Amino acid sequence: MLHARRVAIIGASERNPFAAPVLGNLERIGFTGEIVLVNPRGEPINGRPVLRSAAELDAGIDAAFVCVPQAMVLDTVEEAAAAGVTGFVIVASGFAEVGGEGAVQQERLREIISRHGLTLLGPNSLGFVNYVDRISLSVIGNCGPSGSIGIASVSGSVGSYLEKALVSQGLGISHLVLTGNEAGLTVADAIDFLVDDPATLSIAVFLETVYDPRRFAAAAERALAAAKPIVVIKAGASDGTARLVAAHTGALVGDDRVFDAVAAELGISRVDCYEDMIATAALLSAVGPTDRPGVAALTISGGSGEILSDLAHAAGVSFPPFSAPVRQQLDASVSAFGQSHNPLDVTGAGLRDPELWERCLRAIAADETIGLTLCLWDPPAAANQGWMGQTLAAITRGYSAYSAIPPLVQAVAEPVTEYGKEAMRVAGIPGAIGGLKPAINALSRLHAWSARLRDKRPVSLFAEPVQSSLPRPRHERALLDALSAHGAPVVPGIVARDADAAVAAAERFGYPVALKILVPELAHKTEIGGVRLKLGNAAELRQAFGELMAIQVAGEIEGVVVSPMRAIDAELLVAVSYDPTWGAMLTLGIGGIWVEAFDDTQLLPLPANAAQIEKALRSLRAAPLLTGGRGRPAMDLGGIVLAIEKIVGAALAFGPELTLLEINPLAISPAGVEVLDALALWRES
């Protein structure tokens, strides 16, 4: 459909608010195939003949833009499909996004599509534009020249803004695919198409809900294998937004952090605004993955260099000092006023002497810590800025010492004029990034994406819980025993049903001991005073036993669990949960009150190997508690990772009925690692 040579507009009339722009765009973009118009009145439009009915269409129509009223959509599609039309864009709204009868209609539409084996974009879609082959079947689109960035957006207005912003930076588009309600093609399908499209070098995506996570993941994995960057804005970071999305396309948004973790696993660059999306898509596709994290920049505005440097510092992007020999060369090139710091202020000399840019770029290319050099420079606006064009040529020559030419960076975003676009094209410069902050944010994504590519690890998602015959543990101690049976290190515990048994157990462990009340299904023992710690002798133990057994709770108190007290150096929270879209997830965090105060957690999609788990632990802000230093002992990180792997294994072995297994704490001391407390939640059977 996206390569259609014969297209139809069904519902075409001069007063239809969609038909006229669609037809206009088809003409403006220079579509050379056949256009067939359909309208019951059959009067010619713009001199073009008009068919009276979709039934008069034929099997050679690759794509039909349907702009009939909502109530007529289903019949129209049936009619056209019967005539042999295979591809449809449906612009009408009033389907699943309004719920109720609209959702029923969308389900019926889906059934029609499926029955006839049709391709559908929509409903509630503004269509698509294929800039490469000059095909526009869309209400929007600027019909400009083609370029290398493919856009897949669930929202037409977002697609339109992205297109406008890309074009204004001198960046071109290969395809614009607006998926709307996604009753047929989804954003995942569009990504899949763009991965294979030779004109597309990077893929910009706006999405709300991922309906087909496995297809999405597969497309992203193929993009990763092809080193074709995907940049995503996904709405739904806030609860408020989740409500909005429900209104906007009738979708429910999953846990936002889960998508962050999935995006990291898939090598997707997630951004949160249009400017970062454009900068990231432009930078990653222009320069490709890089092994060296160091970045350099040249500017004639020392102040802008300082702002860039501050932004880089905040984003963790490194502008390292130049190596001594490079600095020496730069000092000789740049006047004595511009001392050779990075970012490098080429001073007003850079205005008078375009060649200075070439000399500096060549000098910096020899610096082994620098992987990429950015030029803060505006493309010329018009012919009277010819000297700025000379600077572009000098910059391009300077970049011949590099593997690729990055976009220019504009200190303040300004639309690039047609003259400027042509000047960049001649110089081989792939557009401009508008603004210092988008440039820094794009650099930060470049390094994350490059690291994911270097990793070469296949995508690991959708861990399957084992179909288990394991009984559901009746209470926490049974759960702990089950964990232990699966190889996880668990604090020993003896169930005692009377005080004498408790004392015997305590003597086996040695005092002090801890007592926990044993009640099946009771989640929060501490809140009701059901836990006693540091009991130092038999008398204390007996008194505590008596008090625990006397607590009023819903459910029978079956006894107490006696465990030895442990010296704890650090506490971890380890949890396995299931996201409805992305499946099993592992949460790691520092335990105790600190979890909530500092919100210091890492999320990993499962399955995850030992190296991933260790990396996640090391990414906690509290990692120094585990890795030692400053007078603190280092913990047995290998032992911690192994314990986490065993906990994950046990969680999966409990089968698909388990919804959450939470260990808090996994107690850690130089002596070892032990699960002290565990909680399991189960699907209602």
Add this chain to the structure above:
Amino acid sequence: MLHARRVAIIGASERNPFAAPVLGNLERIGFTGEIVLVNPRGEPINGRPVLRSAAELDAGIDAAFVCVPQAMVLDTVEEAAAAGVTGFVIVASGFAEVGGEGAVQQERLREIISRHGLTLLGPNSLGFVNYVDRISLSVIGNCGPSGSIGIASVSGSVGSYLEKALVSQGLGISHLVLTGNEAGLTVADAIDFLVDDPATLSIAVFLETVYDPRRFAAAAERALAAAKPIVVIKAGASDGTARLVAAHTGALVGDDRVFDAVAAELGISRVDCYEDMIATAALLSAVGPTDRPGVAALTISGGSGEILSDLAHAAGVSFPPFSAPVRQQLDASVSAFGQSHNPLDVTGAGLRDPELWERCLRAIAADETIGLTLCLWDPPAAANQGWMGQTLAAITRGYSAYSAIPPLVQAVAEPVTEYGKEAMRVAGIPGAIGGLKPAINALSRLHAWSARLRDKRPVSLFAEPVQSSLPRPRHERALLDALSAHGAPVVPGIVARDADAAVAAAERFGYPVALKILVPELAHKTEIGGVRLKLGNAAELRQAFGELMAIQVAGEIEGVVVSPMRAIDAELLVAVSYDPTWGAMLTLGIGGIWVEAFDDTQLLPLPANAAQIEKALRSLRAAPLLTGGRGRPAMDLGGIVLAIEKIVGAALAFGPELTLLEINPLAISPAGVEVLDALALWRES
């Protein structure tokens, strides 16, 4: 000088790279005063007569732009000053920013200025533009119409970028003052001027080092009193930048976090990029302080509304749900498709029916949680977008229910055309904010600034250490005793010089006790094993005493300090230090290893009152450790604040020789608050 009616250009010639643009700008801006040119050759320029020497000038010249070569600057200024000229702009570089002889020259220039009582902008300054009175004595400047934003920038290029970006958003400038090396006027002087300037409604500042902190603070306090917002980009957030700044204007940058704390105290909005600066200056000056934190937005792009909502969530800006009656009204106004969430998607209906904007704005005005409603809408580009102009008029009518009209928000920044500027002027709309993220960042600054204004507390800075006759404590215990004498709660401790005395002390406190080695000037006792904890009886104590006294250290071991062991629920770090620019600072943070792992500290300029200290404690991420909840007891916050006040008082009482007093930890339990450990550093005497 900034209101000059007679100006001179000294060094004017057709090949001087500065003189031609300065003269051109004077003419373009419509300067109606007298222009006098000076050049030794004395040939007319552009038909204007030229004086041969600065000595021929007269006392009526309010401002001279000096563009002679660096080596001639000092003689030229002397000559012109002798002739009676009182104001100078010096563009030449090669002064303090290059160090060495340049710095000496700048010192001599400063001496000349001071001797003659002259006003100086520069050296290394690109000049100033007074848009209101149509005076430009600057190499840069677009000479467009005047507006309400004043710019003070140490850097000419940054000032130029700011001007360009402001003008492109349809925002006007009152004054542009470029201070360069600040041998005469500083950024603080420029702010002071702009506070009094009636045309200026907000002040945008780029600075590196603040040379005159008291003058800066006084100007900022006057701006606060006038509710005139100041928005600052201050370079130097990163070490790398600190180096750059040294190169750029010969300044050293102070601790960046100190400036953050000072900016908060002064009600200054600190931002980190051009886009946020423009958005913040435009929003704050347009709407003024607001008491209601809730924000609403209208958009025809549901997707952009979602992105805005996510950005707001991340920045802590609240888009609350509409109240039930407002929602009902909105549901009646907007079609059933756009359910009335906030941000409100007015859908395509907003394109067809401009009045919808007015109705929605009026409905939302009745919502008591909403203080401000933003419209995501582009100004019309040209006359053929007349319907967009109708929307502007409808928006303006809708805003009549509000106290002020905010700028429009463009989803994607685009320069506003002259047609669009005129349309906004007619509609009374004060320009546009370019981009969703700058809009959200400006909202976040609006709320912080409004809160500082509501606070009404006078600015509190530059606490003076008392000229003290207190002896410098010889060792930590003496320091603790001095703190105690100043009213701070300190753990008791008895100095023991032999084991028997130690045992006697321990028996007085009761076991267990802690022992600390007592060596004057020894900062890090723990690292050398000089601290023993939890000694449970006399035998353990004697053994520990013997081991401590046998430690090999530089300096005489004078004994040990015996203290009781304390049960600690939370540890705070409390430190008083002196910033070379901003004076005494109080640092509060969670103590122990957590300080480093989580970097959870708050900085307050001193003096600070109890309410400020409590607010800082409550702003720690670890505040729940102090305020209780989730089964944890609440601590005595009043007692903690009082202890901190006493510690601050003691630090100031030690006099100006003290450079740092650090308490770590201030131990906190439900039973009370105690200083357990203290460290003082002193200026070398």
